[in-house]
Amino acid sequence: MMMHYVNHGFAYICMQVLAALAETMKKGTSFGAPCLLENVLAEMIISAVPSIEMVRFVNSGTEACMGVLSLARAFTGREKIIKFEGCYHGHGDPFLVKAGSGVATLGLPDSPGVPKATTFETLTAPYNDIAAVESLFNSNKGELAAIILEPVVGNSGFIPPKSDFLEAIRRLTKENGALLIFDEVMTGFRLSYGGAQEYFGITPDLTTLGKIIGGGLPVGAYGGRREIMEMMAPAGPMYQAGTLSGNPLAMTAGIHTLKRLKEPGTYEYLDKITGELVQGVLDARKKAGHAICGGHIRGMFGFFFTEGPVHNFDDAKTSDTAKFASFYRGMLEEGVYLAPSQFEAGFTSLAHSSEDIQKTIAAAEKVLSKI
């Protein structure tokens, strides 16, 4: 059996999820109207994620980021935003500037088809660089609506924030009347049940979610403080809607996946197996004489073929991607499916056993000695 580490939507398909989906399906697959299951998942998310007092469901992480951006602009009455180089917030036009994920992997400069006007208000800074953010605030006084970021980057490889980075961003946004948006589409319910914000103890104003909360079905969500969320129709004037949003099947898969994640020991287990995996691969690479760095937080991990440390996208780009490609293909031949890009993080899930981890390390030792 192939072992994979690219389970964005949480590949651990527990039987409860499948059984619950079959039951829900009998009642209909989509109603184009709100359903009770939305309230159930909404309450689970609100009680889990510190910043979220109200939540809106959409169909993908992309949609969540587009919605949250309009909301931040509507609430502050400002248009400029800061995003970080190598961070990915879906394919909405305003975010396709120095984006991560496939944009980084394919080396696309800035995506064609995006009118200049839609990215004009998108300012960028290197990740982990507080001085750059301060200088953007100084040169755009009273004009910045929000900063959006991945609290741990997964879309230009695995890049954790420096110890004071998130705190400084929180302080700067507050001082300047801008909103702080954590894009937790990847980190939500992955770093801890309350996401990266719970893990680091930093509470943003708004949060986007996706991936895990759909348990493998298409879902996105955004939420935050009540006074901000009430800007949206029907409570307020900002319009956003979706025929398939809050789809009963996606809600069901999300509810049962979160139930499984809430069981005691989940995140300790993920931390343990992921730590073993990363250490094992790092040791193997050193033995084989490769330049190497890597790390993990709970079930999220990554390696770069460079000495490191890697604090931002420019650092990540010093990685030997030809070597990564040989490693990736070698691992695939050994039955291990890693994320197929140097600029993507990897994930463990509850389906991975200690035995899987040991087999993966053995495969890495073999492959690394040959490349």
Ligand SMILES: *Cc1c(COP(=O)(O)O)cnc(C)c1O
């Ligand atoms: C995957 C991802 C998105 C986009 O979500 P989709 O469901 O693919 O549209 C946005 N932000 C982050 C951080 C992501 O990892």
